[in-house]
Amino acid sequence: MSAGTCNADNTPEMCDSPICDYEEDRVLSDNLDNCAFRKADGAVKALCLNVAHACNLACSYCFAGQGKYKGAQALMPLETGKRAIDFLVEHSADRHYLEVDFFGGEPLLNWPMVKETVAYARSLENKTGKRFRFTLTTNGILIDDDVIDFTNREMDNVVLSLDGRKTTHDRFRVDRQGRGSYDTVVPKFQELVRRRTQGTHYMRGTFTHANADFLNDILHLLDLGFTQISMEPVVSPPGMPYALTSGDIAFIKQQYEELARLMIQRRKEGRPFTFYHYMIDLEHGPCIYKRIAGCGSGTEYLAVTPTGDLYPCHQLVDNPAFLMGNLWDGITNNALQDTYRHLNLLSRKACRDCWAQLYCSGGCAANAFHTTGDLFGVDKQGCELFRKRMECALAIKAAEAIDG
DSSP: OOTTOOOTTOOGGGOOOSSOOOOTTOTTTTOGGGSGGGGOOOOOOEEEEEEEEOOSOOOTTOTTTTTTTTSOOEEOOHHHHHHHHHHHHHTOTTOOEEEEEEEESOGGGGHHHHHHHHHHHHHHHHHHTOEEEEEEEEOSTTOOHHHHHHHHHHOSEEEEEOOSSHHHHHHHOBOTTSOBOHHHHHHHHHHHHHTOOSSEEEEEEEEOGGGOOHHHHHHHHHHTTOOEEEEEEOOOOTTOTTSOOGGGHHHHHHHHHHHHHHHHHHHHTTOOOEEGGGOOOSSSOOOHHHHHHTTOBTTTEEEEOTTOEEESOGGGTTOGGGOOEETTTEEOOHHHHHHHHHOSGGGOGGGTTOTTHHHHTTOOHHHHHHHHSOTTOOOHHHHHHHHHHHHHHHHHHHHHHHHO
16 A cells, blocks of 8 residues: 555554655645545544643743643642543543643642652553553752652653753743742752653753854753753744744754754764754654644643643643533534644645655644644744754754764
């Protein structure tokens, strides 16, 4: 079977070619109703649990309204966390691996509940044949020995929020009294990473108009001993003082190129590091179904509020237009979920002639909504930066092939 040719008899699981053919005659794009991704079984494989709609920082660029989203402060009760685990098992069909992200706000504000929810999920693994993979995202303020030991033992991935240099980090990531958090979190992050013996982790930074020279922040993270790094462009409505501007783009592209050269050089020197956005697998990677369907928000992936409401994505939580249902009644807004089923690479005509389309899958729908007001929109600035990152990732792969 040509994996690039979908018909009504094909299923996503059949699309197992490592690279997958994508036919120039647009067989896929001209008949959405018959494509394999439209026949997905409706299984949910991942939940983002917003265990705390509260935060001990007051980051001014935070998409979540400094942790509260659009509502009041709240912590998720343990019973809601357990119900979320049950919901995931009940709606996962034959999926073996299930993912749960502990998010906020700041999830460590509800740490006992997180630990008990993990314990509950583990208690179901043998009975259900499921295997849970957990991720924790934290600002680091409340990290202590218990957090370090538990995350090392139970969390498959830990995401640590650090923007880079002290001046960069403390510009936005401040506490409720306006004090920077860099000096508090850096030693805690270093200790967590030092003691992490299993699973993965990465430092997750944000760059804005104020630090378009983000390569210097990456260099600082390397100096601190961190080698697993992600540095994300800020997502914000146009016009915000920290938003990236059209005047920043050329310089940011130069930063990406210099970063690629640095990675190539350090690899030769025996000092390699990983930059999340340059990770690309040319030999294997997603099948055509995933390359078209994207992250699965609103279908395979859902976000859960402290009260048990369901949203398609953590970036759209507490926006009434995106309320999908709740943990007890399931999906009740079927029209919205159907919108998300149609929300894929092939529904965006602007993507059809882009050479990077099968690597971004049409981009992030939430980002598109925040920047254009339309889930089906295209964040042109984001696209430009994504293509540059792909160019750099390919250049690194070429250098590795040449060097052997």
